[in-house]
Structure formats: C-alpha cells, structure tokens
Amino acid sequence: MQLLNHGIPYEITSNVVDVSKRFFELPFSEREKYMSADMGSPVRYGTSYNQTNDDVFCWRDFLKLVCHPLPDALPHWPSSPLDFRKLAVSYAKEVKFLFLMLVDAILESLGLMNKKNKTEENDEDEDEDKNKEEDEDEEILKEFEDGSQLMVLNCYPPCPQPDLTLGMPPHSDYGFLTLLLQDEVKGLQIQHKENWVTVKPIPGSFVVNVGDHLEIFSNGTFKSVLHRVLVNQMNYRISVASLHCLPFKSIVQPCPKLVSETNPRHYMDTNFASFIEYLKSRDSTKENFLHSRKLTS
Structure with a gap:
C-alpha cells in the first residue's frame, strides 16, 4: 500500500532523497571507503546482494546504514556530504515512530492488542485478566x-x-515492515496475481511492504510482498528503504495466539543468523528465504 498523510514533514523526506543523491555523486574514491564484505557492518556500500557469489550484479549502487542503536552506529556513517548524518538521523527517527504506529494497528487487526475501554465496568477477576493481557x-x-x-x-x-x-531482481524483504520512499522516477514493481504492476510514485508518500517476518509472525495472515526494480535509459532513480524487524538476537516465530488446530503452525523458527547464512550461500537458482522457512504439510 501507499501511505499518505503520515505526519512526517515533506522537508524531511525531500532532504533525505537529496542528500542520498549527493552521496552517490561523490567520487568513487570517497564511496569505496564504505565497501565491506561483512554483512553485519554498521555501514556498507556495494552493488549486489552477494558480491562474492552473484554471477550478475544488480544495476544499482546502495548504502546500508544500521540505525539501532543509533549512538553506536552513527560514528560509522559517512561524514560526507557534510549534512549527511544530520539529515539521515532526522529521517530515521521519524520513520521509526511511523513504523511503531503501523505495528500498533497491525497487532490490533490480528486481535493481539486489548484497547482499554474506560466505560466498561468489570469485576475484579476480569480486571486482573485484562491487566495481565x-x-x-x-x-x-x-x-x-x-x-x-x-x-x-x-x-x-x-x-x-x-x-x-534489473535494478533489483524479484525478492521479498527480510523483516517485519519496509517503509520505502521513492523519488518521482518509476521503477518499483509489485507482483499481483502473477502480474508485475508498476507502483506510481506519489511525492512524499511511503510504499509499505509486508516482510517475511510479518508473514511468519502472523502465521500467514499477512503475506510478504514480492517486488523488483526496473531501470531506464534516461534518469537516475533514488529510493530510501527503511527495513524494520525485531532485535537481531530475537527468535521470530508464529505468534502462539495465532496457532490453533484449525490454523496450525506454517513456519519454522528463524533468526538473523539464519538469514545471514542464507545470504552467504544465495544464488539466482535458490528459493527465497521465506520459502526456506515454510513447513511442509
């Protein structure tokens, strides 16, 4: 879906697109300082999923920034352009708050959040159960x-x-939700009913993609979004993706409250280490990560 009226000032979203473009316009000698084979690095510049194993690279440059915990990660971020850290931090904080608002709505839709109703009168046992929930x-x-x-x-x-x-081949995102900000140049496509549909950019809006974690956590209620990126002959295209998931050390599994006899567990447990191992061995012939987590009936 595309999210409008999200409350993040247009100045903040336009500034992060602008400073991203200026980073990629830096001389390669400046950008290559951030190249790393370590997929856990707090900052990593590169071209493809796995630059060691991939036979064909994606037609893109990327800069990955770990944002949490921010005080530890920030000193590793690029210091050029001079306003890079300031603008990127402002954006990261706003998007994290927006993500938490979306999580609250998702959990409520799954029946996992119990909103307080002050008009209800409950006995002590009901109050105790409610407080526990x-x-x-x-x-x-x-x-x-x-x-x-x-x-x-x-x-x-x-x-x-x-x-x-392709700018990026068909893939789904590891994580819970991805909030994607794109400039005015088309390129993103979503698979819908076996067809590829181009997502028309709307200035200042966010494309919200369900990730693998949310499909696993919801035991299949929400479906991870398969998407890809096309390129063109004429224009540069800039996008900023903010990928959110549980802490790296957390075990991701179907929520026990969503598993029952009529809706048995559909996915095995996973964690970030499993994903890193998958990336290291990934090639174009392998199933995607989510499929490797599915349980067979």
Missing part, C-alpha cells in the same frame, strides 16, 4: 521499540540496455 501487549510493543532498523539508500543509474538487466 495489557502487560503482555506492552511487552510485545517494547520488543518492536527495541527492534532493529536498517536504512538502505539506493541509486539506479541510467542503463544503456534496460531490457537486459
């Missing part, structure tokens, strides 16, 4: 508040033969 709700939200946030700045340069390559 509210405490559990707070624990769930706290885990998301402490969760990881990865910001990915993408640059898709003009391509002389766009029909022969």
Whole structure:
C-alpha cells in the first residue's frame, strides 16, 4: 500500500532523497571507503546482494546504514556530504515512530492488542485478566521499540540496455515492515496475481511492504510482498528503504495466539543468523528465504 498523510514533514523526506543523491555523486574514491564484505557492518556500500557469489550484479549502487542503536552506529556513517548524518538521523527517527504506529494497528487487526475501554465496568477477576493481557501487549510493543532498523539508500543509474538487466531482481524483504520512499522516477514493481504492476510514485508518500517476518509472525495472515526494480535509459532513480524487524538476537516465530488446530503452525523458527547464512550461500537458482522457512504439510 501507499501511505499518505503520515505526519512526517515533506522537508524531511525531500532532504533525505537529496542528500542520498549527493552521496552517490561523490567520487568513487570517497564511496569505496564504505565497501565491506561483512554483512553485519554498521555501514556498507556495494552493488549486489552477494558480491562474492552473484554471477550478475544488480544495476544499482546502495548504502546500508544500521540505525539501532543509533549512538553506536552513527560514528560509522559517512561524514560526507557534510549534512549527511544530520539529515539521515532526522529521517530515521521519524520513520521509526511511523513504523511503531503501523505495528500498533497491525497487532490490533490480528486481535493481539486489548484497547482499554474506560466505560466498561468489570469485576475484579476480569480486571486482573485484562491487566495481565495489557502487560503482555506492552511487552510485545517494547520488543518492536527495541527492534532493529536498517536504512538502505539506493541509486539506479541510467542503463544503456534496460531490457537486459534489473535494478533489483524479484525478492521479498527480510523483516517485519519496509517503509520505502521513492523519488518521482518509476521503477518499483509489485507482483499481483502473477502480474508485475508498476507502483506510481506519489511525492512524499511511503510504499509499505509486508516482510517475511510479518508473514511468519502472523502465521500467514499477512503475506510478504514480492517486488523488483526496473531501470531506464534516461534518469537516475533514488529510493530510501527503511527495513524494520525485531532485535537481531530475537527468535521470530508464529505468534502462539495465532496457532490453533484449525490454523496450525506454517513456519519454522528463524533468526538473523539464519538469514545471514542464507545470504552467504544465495544464488539466482535458490528459493527465497521465506520459502526456506515454510513447513511442509
């Protein structure tokens, strides 16, 4: 879906697109300082999913920034352009708050949040049960508040033969939700009923994609979104993806409250280490990560 009227000032979203473009316009000698084979690095510049194993690279440059915990990660972020850290931090904080608002709505839609109703009169036993459930709700939200946030700045340069390559191949996002900000240049496509549909950019809006974690956590109620990126001959395209998930050390599993005899568990447990191992061995012939987590009936 595309999210409008989200409350983040247009100045903040336009500034992060602008500073991202200026970063990718830096000389390669400046950008290559942030190249790393370590997928857990707090900052990583590169071109493809796995630059060691991939036979064909994506037609893009990217800069990945770990955003949580911010005080530890920030010193590793690029210091050029001079306003890069300031603008990127402002954006990261706003998007994290927006993510938590969306999580609250998602948990409520799954029946996992118990909203307080002050007009109801309950006996002591009901109040005790309700307080216990509210405490559990707070624990769930706290885990998301402490969760990881990865910001990915993408640059898709003009391509002389766009029909022969992709900016990014079909994939789903590891994590709970991805909030994607894109400039005015088309390129993002979502798979819908076996067809690829181009997402028309709306200035200042966010494309909200369900990630693998949310499909696993909801035991299949929400479906992870398969998407890809096309390139063009004429224009640079800039996008900023903010990927949110539970803390890196957390075990992601179907929520026990959503598993029953009529809706058995559909996915095995997973964690960030499993995903990293998958990325290291990934090639174009392998199933995607989510499929590797599905249980067979």
